[in-house]
Amino acid sequence: MKALPTGTVAKALSAQVPEPTSAPHAPAPSNAGVPEPTSTPRAPAPSHTGTLSLPEDASTHGHRIDALLAWSHRFDAVLITVALGWLVLAVWRFRKAKQAASDGGTRRSRAWVLGLALGAFVVVDGTLLLGSEGYLRDVLWNFSVPSEDPRTVRIEINAHQWSWEARYAGEDGRFNTSDDVVTWNDLRVPVGVPVWVQLVSTDVVHGFSLPHFRVKLDAIPGRVNQTWFQAAREGAWEAACYQHCGTSHYRMRGVLTAMSPESYATWLREAGKQSAQAWDAEDVAAHWGWEWKAP
Amino acid sequence: MNLFASDHKAVARRYLWGGLGFLLLGGLLALIIRWQWAYPGQPVPGLAWAMPESHGAMTPPAYTAVFTMHGLIMIFFAVTPLLFGALGHFVLPLSIGARGLAFPRLSVLGFWLYALGGALVLGSFAVRLGPASAGWTSYPPLSTSVFTPSLGQTLVTVAVLCAAASSFLYGLNFVVTVVRCRAPGMTWGRLTLTVWGLFFASVLNVLFVPVLAAATALLLMDRLLGTQFFIAGAAAVGGGGDPVVYQHLFWLFGHPEVYILILPAWGMVGDFVAFFSRKPAHGYRLTAGAMGVVTALSGLVYAHHLFTSGMSPVLGRTFMVLTLLISLPAEVMYLNWLMTLWRGSVRLTSPMLAALGTMVVFGLGGITGLSLGAVATDVPLHGTLWVVGHFHLTMGAASFLAVFAGLYFWFPKMFGRALHEGLAKAHVVSSAVLFLGVFGGQLAAGYAGQLRRLYDPYQYTYLKHLLPLNQWTSACAFLLGAAQVLFIVNLVWTLSRGRVVGANPWKVGTLEWTCTPSPPPAWNYDPVPVVLRGPHALSQPEVLERLGRDWMGQAESFPEESETEPGQAEGVGGMSTSGGAA
Numbered sequence: 001m002k003a004l005p006t007g008t009v010a011k012a013l014s015a016q017v018p019e020p021t022s023a024p025h026a027p028a029p030s031n032a033g034v035p036e037p038t039s040t041p042r043a044p045a046p047s048h049t050g051t052l053s054l055p056e057d058a059s060t061h062g063h064r065i066d067a068l069l070a071w072s073h074r075f076d077a078v079l080i081t082v083a084l085g086w087l088v089l090a091v092w093r094f095r096k097a098k099q100a101a102s103d104g105g106t107r108r109s110r111a112w113v114l115g116l117a118l119g120a121f122v123v124v125d126g127t128l129l130l131g132s133e134g135y136l137r138d139v140l141w142n143f144s145v146p147s148e149d150p151r152t153v154r155i156e157i158n159a160h161q162w163s164w165e166a167r168y169a170g171e172d173g174r175f176n177t178s179d180d181v182v183t184w185n186d187l188r189v190p191v192g193v194p195v196w197v198q199l200v201s202t203d204v205v206h207g208f209s210l211p212h213f214r215v216k217l218d219a220i221p222g223r224v225n226q227t228w229f230q231a232a233r234e235g236a237w238e239a240a241c242y243q244h245c246g247t248s249h250y251r252m253r254g255v256l257t258a259m260s261p262e263s264y265a266t267w268l269r270e271a272g273k274q275s276a277q278a279w280d281a282e283d284v285a286a287h288w289g290w291e292w293k294a295p
Numbered sequence: 296m297n298l299f300a301s302d303h304k305a306v307a308r309r310y311l312w313g314g315l316g317f318l319l320l321g322g323l324l325a326l327i328i329r330w331q332w333a334y335p336g337q338p339v340p341g342l343a344w345a346m347p348e349s350h351g352a353m354t355p356p357a358y359t360a361v362f363t364m365h366g367l368i369m370i371f372f373a374v375t376p377l378l379f380g381a382l383g384h385f386v387l388p389l390s391i392g393a394r395g396l397a398f399p400r401l402s403v404l405g406f407w408l409y410a411l412g413g414a415l416v417l418g419s420f421a422v423r424l425g426p427a428s429a430g431w432t433s434y435p436p437l438s439t440s441v442f443t444p445s446l447g448q449t450l451v452t453v454a455v456l457c458a459a460a461s462s463f464l465y466g467l468n469f470v471v472t473v474v475r476c477r478a479p480g481m482t483w484g485r486l487t488l489t490v491w492g493l494f495f496a497s498v499l500n501v502l503f504v505p506v507l508a509a510a511t512a513l514l515l516m517d518r519l520l521g522t523q524f525f526i527a528g529a530a531a532v533g534g535g536g537d538p539v540v541y542q543h544l545f546w547l548f549g550h551p552e553v554y555i556l557i558l559p560a561w562g563m564v565g566d567f568v569a570f571f572s573r574k575p576a577h578g579y580r581l582t583a584g585a586m587g588v589v590t591a592l593s594g595l596v597y598a599h600h601l602f603t604s605g606m607s608p609v610l611g612r613t614f615m616v617l618t619l620l621i622s623l624p625a626e627v628m629y630l631n632w633l634m635t636l637w638r639g640s641v642r643l644t645s646p647m648l649a650a651l652g653t654m655v656v657f658g659l660g661g662i663t664g665l666s667l668g669a670v671a672t673d674v675p676l677h678g679t680l681w682v683v684g685h686f687h688l689t690m691g692a693a694s695f696l697a698v699f700a701g702l703y704f705w706f707p708k709m710f711g712r713a714l715h716e717g718l719a720k721a722h723v724v725s726s727a728v729l730f731l732g733v734f735g736g737q738l739a740a741g742y743a744g745q746l747r748r749l750y751d752p753y754q755y756t757y758l759k760h761l762l763p764l765n766q767w768t769s770a771c772a773f774l775l776g777a778a779q780v781l782f783i784v785n786l787v788w789t790l791s792r793g794r795v796v797g798a799n800p801w802k803v804g805t806l807e808w809t810c811t812p813s814p815p816p817a818w819n820y821d822p823v824p825v826v827l828r829g830p831h832a833l834s835q836p837e838v839l840e841r842l843g844r845d846w847m848g849q850a851e852s853f854p855e856e857s858e859t860e861p862g863q864a865e866g867v868g869g870m871s872t873s874g875g876a877a
Binding site: 064105132223 | 530535537539572581603604611629630631633636658671677739744750833
């Protein structure tokens with residue numbers, strides 16, 4: 001919705017609050033060779049949006065969804081007013097009326113019903129359909145944006161009970177090599193650059209969502225799903241699981257940090273070096289990455 | 296009382312008690328969920344006996360079982376049995392002038408399958424590790440024995456199969472009964488809208504409940520026999536299967552199911568606004584046709600539940616268009632209800648208040664579903680309480696209020712005694728208002744991003760500020776629970792000493808009120824009536840003039856001459872429609 005003033009973002013970034021209990025699972029022994037992220041992830045800024053609004057939008061394209069939703073709410077308000085107003089008016093005006101009409105409608109009144117319904121349908125559903133189609137065409141299902149942008153950051157995410165394991169290709173740009181950077185519940189992305197996520201699950205169906213980026217995608221065992229988004233500004237926001245995935249579903253929480261491209265590059269380089277040092281070619285279980293799937 | 300009696304009215308009474316019992320249980324489970332969101336981790340009052348280790352506080356595993364069982368019980372053991380098992384069994388044969396259902400013994404078998412399922416559900420609470428906990432949708436692999444090994448999950452899966460078999464049987468029974476057993480003269484154009492709703496919903500039961508049964512049976516084989524239809528990933532041995540196939544099968548049933556739960560409600564609303572506006576339903580054929588179009592579309596929209604599953608864009612776009620399309624017939628039907636009220640003589644009886652309440656909550660629920668039908672706007676709302684609020688307003692609140700509209704309306708016919716009107720009105724009005732509070736609060740929380748099924752939503756920083764809203768919503772829910780005492784008191788009091796009423800206390804013309812006493816004898820009609828006109832022959836000038844009342848029986852003829860077609864009184868049955876069935 002509205003952009004946070006830059007001061008708030010700066011404050012959020014400098015807060016450096018230690019991560020509160022976001023990793024119910026310590027890295028499993030099989031992953032022991034992979035280094036911890038170089039710095040502790042930042043806690044997200046407290047939300048300043050009101051109760052009756054969407055989570056703030058930190059993405060480049062989310063405003064299009066928000067605008068469409070705002071339109072749908074205007075329609076909702078009109079429809080509710082008409083429907084309930086009509087109902088209340090009819091009951092108030094015709095309560096215990098001396099006479100009731102004896103017909104089940106005239107040709108004309110039925111035509112009105114059909115016309116009104118059709119009019120409301122064309123305007124409301126038409127707006128939603130066209131607005132949605134535009135977003136799908138330009139953003140959600142348009143993978144030519146991330147695939148054609150040389151700066152695109154690719155992330156492989158492996159969901160499991162109950163954490164998000166993310167894999168970055170490192171400087172060689174290839175997955176499952178010694179300089180891969182692997183993090184838990186800690187996503188890092190540069191600002192202003194397409195981020196292309198491919199998503200799998202090891203165990204049950206999970207739902208990967210970034211509420212502040214209008215991103216939602218199922219993580220399903222046996223298939224690779226993909227989506228993309230772009231962070232509009234620096235800050236830290238939460239990643240949440242939205243599909244019931246077992247008892248600790250509610251704690252399947254991660255933090256996404258949007259950084260300046262420079263500090264992102266620095267972080268990736270440093271983390272990649274540490275990964276390379278700790279690389280264990282024998283540890284097959286740790287090499288769960290896959291060859292990036294072209295669209 | 297003969298528990299194996301095959302009279303449809305006796306079967307209906309058994310379903311009524313069973314359904315009301317499960318409605319109470321499902322409602323109490325809902326209140327526990329609401330408690331957890333208002334006071335996370337604090338002991339639930341009165342639950343210490345069940346969970347002594349935590350002094351009655353919800354634990355994460357207990358909580359997952361509570362929300363899972365709330366959904367399963369409400370859908371399969373409370374609302375469907377009340378709409379079809381109780382009201383459907385009772386009303387449908389009477390309303391079409393039949394002496395019973397086409398297959399009376401099948402209806403007994405259906406009830407006992409439902410009872411067996413209900414017993415398994417209740418039993419599952421007593422086994423180690425508790426009842427089912429994989430969500431009412433039971434998505435694999437979570438619902439397979441690898442991730443939910445408890446016996447309770449298996450028992451409840453079998454219980455769902457039992458409920459499905461029972462639904463299929465009465466669906467088939469109702470369809471055949473309406474097609475084959477109508478009284479002479481009961482043309483399709485003279486059926487009550489309630490029968491139309493029950494008929495269409497029964498068609499959906501016959502078509503789509505077997506899909507649920509298939510998916511559930513395959514799931515059960517994955518749990519018990521070591522098959523891997525729906526197992527993939529680390530739990531799979533060898534090739535494994537595909538969990539997404541289950542999701543498609545489940546929602547191919549699951550979406551028609553919401554229409555199964557609302558079509559009979561729509562039908563009752565259509566009839567009651569006509570009866571209690573004392574005038575024929577506006578656009579009877581359009582309304583019945585609109586319900587038919589919804590029925591036809593209902594199996595073609597289901598994949599909007601899977602917009603975020605990574606489905607192909609072709610499928611996503613197709614289902615978006617089909618989903619939005621279904622709002623057109625719904626609008627036609629709704630406008631017809633409003634037009635029926637207009638220029639009527641509105642009587643705010645308890646069934647009418649419940650029907651108007653149904654219109655309000657259903658209207659709000661339908662409108663809030665629009666944004667879920669388009670892929671882009673579905674993304675931020677998918678899996679949030681917005682969805683929960685939306686579908687609870689339609690298939691929760693609207694179906695609930697319609698059940699009570701029907702119960703308050705037909706109770707005198709079922710038991711020969713009328714429920715207390717004052718208590719009944721207080722019950723439906725307070726329930727409708729509090730439903731708006733509860734599900735309105737959920738819509739707001741969902742819009743702000745609160746996800747479903749979170750044991751402690753406030754683990755997320757961005758949801759912390761929703762605690763006061765959730766507490767307010769929960770307060771509405773507790774009041775809503777308390778308001779049900781009005782019904783229980785009314786029920787107990789009426790059954791023992793309620794007002795004894797005659798054959799036709801509501802002064803309407805349908806067969807069950809005009810051709811048989813309250814309660815009807817075992818064979819319903821003696822002789823079977825010959826139907827002369829539609830169900831809403833109200834306020835017809837000729838009837839007013841010659842009989843001095845504003846209603847006329849569907850099988851009633853004027854005293855002097857035995858002329859059968861007095862043009863005007865033919866009313867909705869014969870002469871309406873020019874708009875053509877949509």
